[in-house]
Amino acid sequence: MLHAPLRENMHMADGNSFATTAPTPGDGIVPGGASRSLRHESAAMHVQGSAAYIDDLPEPRGTLHLVPGLSARAHARIVSMDLDAVRQAEGVVGVYTAADIPGENQISPVGKGDEPLLAGSEVSFYGQPLFVVAATTRMAARRAVRLAKVEYEDLPAILNVAEARAAGSPMVWRPMEMKRGDVVAGLEHAPRRLSGRITVGGQEHFYLEGQIALARPGEEGEMHVTSSTQHPTETQHMVAHVLDRPANLVTVEVRRMGGGFGGKETQANACACLSALVADLTGRAAKMRLDRDDDMTMTGKRHDFVIDYDVGYTDEGHILAVDMVLAARCGWSADLSGPVIDRALFHADNAYFYPDVRLRSEPLRTNTQSNTAYRGFGGPQGIVAAERVIEEIAFATGLDPLEVRLRNVYGTHDRNVTPYNMVVEDSITADVLPELARRCHYVKRRAACRAFNAGSPYLRRGIAITPVKFGISFTATHYNQAGALVHVYTDGSVQVNHGGTEMGQGLHTKMVQVVMRELGLGTDQVRITATTTGKVPNTSATAASSGADLNGMAVLDAVRRIKRRLVEFAAGHWNVAEDDVRFAPDGVHVGQKVIAFSHLTRQAYFARVSMSANGFYKTPKISWNGDTGQGRPFYYFAYGAACSEVVIDLLTGEMKIDRVDILHDAGQSLNPVLDIGQVEGGFVQGAGWLTCEELVWDKAGRLRTHAPSTYKIPACSDRPRVFNVELLENAPNREYSIFRSKAVGEPPFVHGVSVLQAVSDALASLDDYRTCPRLDAPATPEMILRVAERMRHGNPPAA
Numbered sequence: 001m002l003h004a005p006l007r008e009n010m011h012m013a014d015g016n017s018f019a020t021t022a023p024t025p026g027d028g029i030v031p032g033g034a035s036r037s038l039r040h041e042s043a044a045m046h047v048q049g050s051a052a053y054i055d056d057l058p059e060p061r062g063t064l065h066l067v068p069g070l071s072a073r074a075h076a077r078i079v080s081m082d083l084d085a086v087r088q089a090e091g092v093v094g095v096y097t098a099a100d101i102p103g104e105n106q107i108s109p110v111g112k113g114d115e116p117l118l119a120g121s122e123v124s125f126y127g128q129p130l131f132v133v134a135a136t137t138r139m140a141a142r143r144a145v146r147l148a149k150v151e152y153e154d155l156p157a158i159l160n161v162a163e164a165r166a167a168g169s170p171m172v173w174r175p176m177e178m179k180r181g182d183v184v185a186g187l188e189h190a191p192r193r194l195s196g197r198i199t200v201g202g203q204e205h206f207y208l209e210g211q212i213a214l215a216r217p218g219e220e221g222e223m224h225v226t227s228s229t230q231h232p233t234e235t236q237h238m239v240a241h242v243l244d245r246p247a248n249l250v251t252v253e254v255r256r257m258g259g260g261f262g263g264k265e266t267q268a269n270a271c272a273c274l275s276a277l278v279a280d281l282t283g284r285a286a287k288m289r290l291d292r293d294d295d296m297t298m299t300g301k302r303h304d305f306v307i308d309y310d311v312g313y314t315d316e317g318h319i320l321a322v323d324m325v326l327a328a329r330c331g332w333s334a335d336l337s338g339p340v341i342d343r344a345l346f347h348a349d350n351a352y353f354y355p356d357v358r359l360r361s362e363p364l365r366t367n368t369q370s371n372t373a374y375r376g377f378g379g380p381q382g383i384v385a386a387e388r389v390i391e392e393i394a395f396a397t398g399l400d401p402l403e404v405r406l407r408n409v410y411g412t413h414d415r416n417v418t419p420y421n422m423v424v425e426d427s428i429t430a431d432v433l434p435e436l437a438r439r440c441h442y443v444k445r446r447a448a449c450r451a452f453n454a455g456s457p458y459l460r461r462g463i464a465i466t467p468v469k470f471g472i473s474f475t476a477t478h479y480n481q482a483g484a485l486v487h488v489y490t491d492g493s494v495q496v497n498h499g500g501t502e503m504g505q506g507l508h509t510k511m512v513q514v515v516m517r518e519l520g521l522g523t524d525q526v527r528i529t530a531t532t533t534g535k536v537p538n539t540s541a542t543a544a545s546s547g548a549d550l551n552g553m554a555v556l557d558a559v560r561r562i563k564r565r566l567v568e569f570a571a572g573h574w575n576v577a578e579d580d581v582r583f584a585p586d587g588v589h590v591g592q593k594v595i596a597f598s599h600l601t602r603q604a605y606f607a608r609v610s611m612s613a614n615g616f617y618k619t620p621k622i623s624w625n626g627d628t629g630q631g632r633p634f635y636y637f638a639y640g641a642a643c644s645e646v647v648i649d650l651l652t653g654e655m656k657i658d659r660v661d662i663l664h665d666a667g668q669s670l671n672p673v674l675d676i677g678q679v680e681g682g683f684v685q686g687a688g689w690l691t692c693e694e695l696v697w698d699k700a701g702r703l704r705t706h707a708p709s710t711y712k713i714p715a716c717s718d719r720p721r722v723f724n725v726e727l728l729e730n731a732p733n734r735e736y737s738i739f740r741s742k743a744v745g746e747p748p749f750v751h752g753v754s755v756l757q758a759v760s761d762a763l764a765s766l767d768d769y770r771t772c773p774r775l776d777a778p779a780t781p782e783m784i785l786r787v788a789e790r791m792r793h794g795n796p797p798a799a
Helices: 043-048 084-088 138-145 161-167 183-189 232-243 269-282 292-298 337-346 379-397 401-408 429-439 442-454 507-519 547-573 597-606 672-691 747-767 781-792
Strands: 064-070 076-082 092-096 129-135 149-154 177-180 192-200 212-217 223-227 250-254 286-289 305-313 319-331 356-365 459-472 481-488 494-498 526-528 581-584 587-590 593-595 612-618 623-625 630-632 636-649 655-664 722-727
Touching (some): 064 138, 064 269, 064 292, 076 129, 084 092, 092 138, 092 269, 129 138, 129 269, 161 305, 161 319, 183 305, 183 319, 223 232, 223 269, 232 250, 232 269, 269 286, 305 379, 319 379, 337 356, 337 379, 379 459, 379 672, 379 747, 401 429, 401 459, 429 442, 429 636, 442 459, 442 636, 442 747, 459 747, 481 547, 494 507, 494 547, 507 526, 547 581, 547 587, 547 597, 547 612, 587 597, 593 597, 636 672, 636 747, 655 672, 655 747, 672 747, 747 781
Parallel strands (some): 223 250, 319 356, 494 526
Antiparallel strands (some): 064 129, 177 356, 212 223, 212 286, 459 636, 481 494, 481 612, 581 587, 587 593, 623 630
16 A cells, blocks of 8 residues: 555546545654654744744854855966955955964865865866955955956866866776676677667756855854754864864754755855854854855766666566766865765666676766765766666667566565675565556556657657665765754653754654654654754764664664653552553553653652663664675665656757656655655656756856856746655565654655656657667757757667
């Protein structure tokens, strides 16, 4: 059985519809322990406009406003930098360069030492911060920063993968190889063989709240930084290094972010460090809020890839061998490129078993923004490559791509070892794909698309169904830990602190539900606080879809420690067995009586029972050896499938998504409404990446798509006309996760791949489905027209 979609009367295009019973809103507690859909803890404030973000906070008297001065070259030596006019400008209090940094001029998140906070003698990309202006108003700082006179000596600039390969550009990270079997022999002996290339573009995060931080100096070197960061502990460490002081003098706080998508995992550090630097040097509060143009110019994006593949297969569409090289434009510094590209390799199989396989990476250094984490963290790029392989084989054999997918999915007892030697123990793709195909009438609709195309000269329809198998855990094993601090007060109210950050995804809401469920409380009794390094130290980033998994278990650990003490007290105080003390929505059951939770907490206080506890969790079973490319980097996999139907206009290249059906695996969902929202949002963001979001640099290395006027994200009109989303029901996580749920942040992003495949299917009709269109991403109108023209003039067939 499946969770029903949230929308009433969401009818399918053929007149059928899924069930329409929505999850019942409630307090998160139902008999048997299953969670209901609790609304987002800040939902009312969001609607009212009262949810406070950093730019909404009252500014301390005398707050200085900061604007960075950015380089106007992609690669050059700084011959001279005259900032006198900047210093003398109206409202300017100070101008600061690398020479003013008391500690380390370094914010590399992986310790590579290749990412200075402010440029020294050389600039490495167009838009690199050279200095920072502090003024009494933001407008004064913006005007002053333009008065700088910088003289450059240009150096050769490498701007893309092709130039990096041609110039022998160094890698920003060690190349990775994952292999199993003998791929050379497998390719040579395969009955059929094909090779090709796909390019996959990058993506701007385009969070609603841009990069921002407010730093306030305290006594004896203390620094309090309110930052829009996904990784408060890392930001704390970076500020401490830049200011040359211990971490215990730096506190970083995050109440909420207006979106992150990975763009605030490391890229938030620059704003926080520059704000703290100026606050430290002036003794005044300092705030940096980047303009959207500066934000997009300075910060890294999703990595764009060039992927080459060589595949051996049979006439029946069975894959025998895959050799794949994934080259990425990483930018000017390492940032998180290493683990991002490793994860692309991890997912270059998607849900498919490759008998003989070799996957290799090329993390190339370029003179562009340092590309960084983005929802999916490299996984979507690898999955796009896997789906291209399936598509190529389908066109070469004349088989339905769904049939090719089903013939190559991972098994559960055999054909179940990944290229990195992890056994897939819970593969359900062989069940999910045909189930979705049945529910959405894929076969019937595919035939209808072909019939339509046969009689339509200008409009062509396409349909595709694709799976996802997404690994959940940080591949950096030490990140798989979390802490929490829970206080129960004498009136029965509870305060929850944890190390995860809220960026709209509902993490805080789920943490509240963990406490409610365990103690039988209502929403008015549990309060979440801002995330702060002062309460929960040494935390990991809220990333890798691990927020609820890690922090939920840490919160549960803290709550159960307190609960254990309360049970022991209640049993002794009322003379009952400990097994006779139960926490329920109607109160605490102590033997035959039911007492209010607040009554129990008051009595426990008078008996000197501690009602505060730290919780901790570390993910079990995982291990990874980056040197050998072998291990178990993931605790479990999340699964799902999507079917997309599109129509393209051969005159304009315009594409519309007519209908999308998604069946997604969230385990035993903690909050179905929030999880369905994540699936919907993830799909739209993934489809946008692959169809309309295009990053363009000119020959000078300037990002030309640096504002909403030049960079297109999906609008309301771009959403699917019919959008059916369901969660697998009665499919609890096989592994011991928080209440047997599964992560749902990143895996749904991959459902957008089905749109790219559907566009390709539509284009294939131009030569009667004989050859693979080899459509690159993003499939913008221009790209669609180019491929259509190529198809009309004889696209070379696969071998």
